[in-house]
Amino acid sequence: MIRVSILGASGYSGGELIRLLTNRPNIKLQHLTSESSGGEDIAALHPSLRGRVRRRFENLDVKKISRDSDVVFSCYPAAVGVKPIVQFLKAGLKVIDLSADFRLPTAHLYKTWYKVTHPAPGFIAKAVYGLPEYFRAEIRQASLIANPGCYATATLLAVLPLLKHRLIETDSVIVDAKSGVSGAGKKVTSQYMYCEANENLQAYAVAVHRHQPEIEQVIKKVTRLSARVTFVPHLVPMNRGILSVIYATLKKSMNKRDLRAVFLEAATGEPFVRLLPEGELPQTKNVLNTNYCDIGIAQDVRMKRVIVLSAIDNLVKGAAGQALQNMNLCLRRPETEGLL
Amino acid sequence: MIRVSILGASGYSGGELIRLLTNRPNIKLQHLTSESSGGEDIAALHPSLRGRVRRRFENLDVKKISRDSDVVFSCYPAAVGVKPIVQFLKAGLKVIDLSADFRLPTAHLYKTWYKVTHPAPGFIAKAVYGLPEYFRAEIRQASLIANPGCYATATLLAVLPLLKHRLIETDSVIVDAKSGVSGAGKKVTSQYMYCEANENLQAYAVAVHRHQPEIEQVIKKVTRLSARVTFVPHLVPMNRGILSVIYATLKKSMNKRDLRAVFLEAATGEPFVRLLPEGELPQTKNVLNTNYCDIGIAQDVRMKRVIVLSAIDNLVKGAAGQALQNMNLCLRRPETEGLL
Amino acid sequence: MIRVSILGASGYSGGELIRLLTNRPNIKLQHLTSESSGGEDIAALHPSLRGRVRRRFENLDVKKISRDSDVVFSCYPAAVGVKPIVQFLKAGLKVIDLSADFRLPTAHLYKTWYKVTHPAPGFIAKAVYGLPEYFRAEIRQASLIANPGCYATATLLAVLPLLKHRLIETDSVIVDAKSGVSGAGKKVTSQYMYCEANENLQAYAVAVHRHQPEIEQVIKKVTRLSARVTFVPHLVPMNRGILSVIYATLKKSMNKRDLRAVFLEAATGEPFVRLLPEGELPQTKNVLNTNYCDIGIAQDVRMKRVIVLSAIDNLVKGAAGQALQNMNLCLRRPETEGLL
């Protein structure tokens, strides 16, 4: 029996985690905390779970959670979870952090992008980036896993095969990414009101989104390349789903088959990466409520330009599902358990 | 009184044209044809017009239309309208063609992209491309106007200011364009069924869409530059609206102000181009049911990459509204009449 | 030139009013107030109006508005507008109030349903209920017009023909009404967040909605009948549109033709009521952005049950459009001016 607690479980990622975990027979949900909703019935905030989860959100009690849990998921917003996480680590728990607190490699970079001083810079180096397709071995050994950002997940799985093989110009990468509205979380602001987001499409945070440095740093870690990536996210009128479209310039022309072989190799053995048949393109609906990342490839041969498209569910492979995949790995469970 | 007839008026563009024209006191709607719905009540196919338009679709009668009309709009699909259009031109009418038949400069290019032999190649050279912001003088003199494609309109208004001033590398242009579903027209196919298109996002026709050569040819006509453009369209779950995001590499670094000046100059005096205030980005909802094109600018200065974003309503500035703007011009009416 | 001012013009109804009024050549927009956004550019809050309206929201200045206006529209929330409205009336202006403050016939009923003491009970009797189809003569003479609620408009136009002719049991009326989300206004609350309202359907305020007494009171005024109506509103995942479905029991069986004749009579001469052809049913999309109310009729003859369906755009015939229709009437302008 795996004893699990979740911090900040009242948001969308938290709800998705609870939903996925209640499906599994070998999981014992111990403590579910919420800063804003301590004491409230979980079914009141996640009404789809009524009848399946009969308990209340608790206030954070580090001692109790340390005693009762093997693994802790933190869905707290930036900076909030760092202190308790450090305590859980010291108590010997495994921690999977869904926030951005341990994704960037230095406290300086963190401060630049998140506008806050990192509360435990000494622990940054202990964190493993939880993208199993590239850090599986490290994740298996890790105590602290930085669960990747949703955009970063979709983008990295699409672009890393090209960069690993040094097939593209490092500074040519443009990422035009599109997300459903749940990517913005549950915060109540006018921009995400139904009538403002419905029947509307917009880009935001053009070339200044926080997943841009995350993507660049992971590229560096995996490939030793200092790629600079132009990242442009969009808000799409749908609840869930990310489509990431990557444009890059090939160093040398490649034929379809050779290009495809690169992605085939990257997908081989990966339980959650689906390279689509030639001529097919990812659609977000095909990955909804799944942990899959669908990938398609195209070219504009005239300019040696390659176009890679990837689709994920931002709350599953982009958050809770990948977190579970990471838990499975670091607890030495079958990687796909509870995710198929 | 301007006597107007519309060919193929049962589709979305046709319906929008009727709606816009019934708002104008100096317009007399003469004949509205439909191949599929001849004899049917117009309100049956455009039920929002019930009570305002009391008449029936007619079968095409070139003689009658020639006699009764000053201007003809053709909303026929590719190749279908060419023959009658030639007859209307010979009869001295003004023709505004919303199809692609007269957008490309040669019959050969037309055949390559539309897979059909052009029925009247001799008339291609007589056509003026109906993008008023760049061909206003020619449109005023024209008898035959090729109304631009919806994606082409949004994209050209965003990219031409940069190319005209030779500010970007010609082969660096990438267009990531997104459209609401009405862009696909009224054809009944499984791909556009509600449950297939809703809560879904996908790219299609990656780097092989027919608006790609249209964009490239107009760039050539306006700037004498042989730019090759990678064009990737997407289907977004909303009825209307196009957001076109253009990525290009500046030849030399430019500061914000100088870059903005280029677009300010392009927008000056243009009644339907709105350069947004600094820091604001186009949203499709802000141009819905209007003839406006909203434009915003951003940069990723690290790679001298400029990002231009433009939004239009695909059925208005992208079709019927621009057609009316063109009619106003070639009939020497105030350009904005019936469009504000 | 009609000099118009609008109070509380930053919301959805206010935006719609501005949009409709800027289309009209004989209107002069004088003062647009906003409590929350005084001093801000109107285009910042209503970005679709950029380029057409170049001015700022003002704080309320009763003296200035009294001096500069012939007619004032108030879009303030309940109770807020009463005091200035009284001052405008005393200054001789026409006032059209889009709030509920003057819709109910007594201060007591107002207090019961709106939980606030009416600030000017003496003025309630002076107000005319602004449903032109039933109070046209009174509206023409009125200085103070209580613009009807959106649900009430759709429901009353559907049910009054039956009640006027004493065709149905008064206590048999059930109204199952459905509205797009803009009916809730611009207030930022979690219930109306995109991910909460999208892909969801719910009833709310079951049999306790404030439009229930409004409907009952207007029925009484028009027909002298004390009908008690069960009113159940729903929130539908779309921006705009109301479909109201009314169920009632006929006193005596009626054949189709006779039943239809009743509604035909009611629609005759009405510029904005469209009785649909037999067999057709209202769809909200057909009235979007129009001031029309579409009406359809059906029966379950087994139980002598009649079913009347009506559709309006909640922001046009349900708010701003009807307000303009009322202004046209009380200023003796053509009733449809600026609305077709």
Place this chain on the structure above:
Amino acid sequence: MIRVSILGASGYSGGELIRLLTNRPNIKLQHLTSESSGGEDIAALHPSLRGRVRRRFENLDVKKISRDSDVVFSCYPAAVGVKPIVQFLKAGLKVIDLSADFRLPTAHLYKTWYKVTHPAPGFIAKAVYGLPEYFRAEIRQASLIANPGCYATATLLAVLPLLKHRLIETDSVIVDAKSGVSGAGKKVTSQYMYCEANENLQAYAVAVHRHQPEIEQVIKKVTRLSARVTFVPHLVPMNRGILSVIYATLKKSMNKRDLRAVFLEAATGEPFVRLLPEGELPQTKNVLNTNYCDIGIAQDVRMKRVIVLSAIDNLVKGAAGQALQNMNLCLRRPETEGLL
């Protein structure tokens, strides 16, 4: 190991069945037939199943299926599946029919509503109506189960508690039901095109929908009452979900608690019926992708009118999920297996 085959598995219900069954370890999917797509890769028609289901649709081979299966689900349209179903029954298989072929009690009624002569009237009486909450014992013994219609399921679970206890006037029942678009199936018709169904709401088949007699007949079977029900379905712009709102007149006034007790009793022990806490109302989003039916109650005490609201996922409790629940019952498996 339960050996399962599915007829007509290319539609939405079929896809949902496959999805639910591939989640279960003790299920062996044997043959999946499709009339229209025999030979095609299942992942091509249900792309979300790519990687999980590696097989092709087959043409119907009754002999093979009889030999290889313990239970057959039929998702064929009306009348098509009757003949093979009879053969499977003769071969000793359990059959769960998701069509309407065995829902109505007589061939005559079937002909009246489905406009086709029943191909095997002698088998109608052998079928058990698959609403476990009311026919659990019979389902356990059944070989042929008529899986209920989606609207009928939501409506019956809401209205039967009142009728069983003789609390309401039998002819007072009005059902105002609303469904997402997937309820119409995968058929490609203009009415269900994205731009026609999106941002739109309409009623259809008012008081003449085929689920009306189904509801009335099941009421009779369960309660011996000849209730006549006015049933009005609506099409709502969302993919999935049904909200059924039932209006009825109480014979005698009841207080809240007593009324609630009736529904509490009906829900007690039912694994998939959730009576919501007092004051809460069903929302379709809370039952999406689940087999739950959520129920809420309200009253308009003035006219002794009770209002019961129920929500289900039309493809789960309204189709595939309930079919599985029925399979579990008739194969003596735990009723909730694979459904929580």
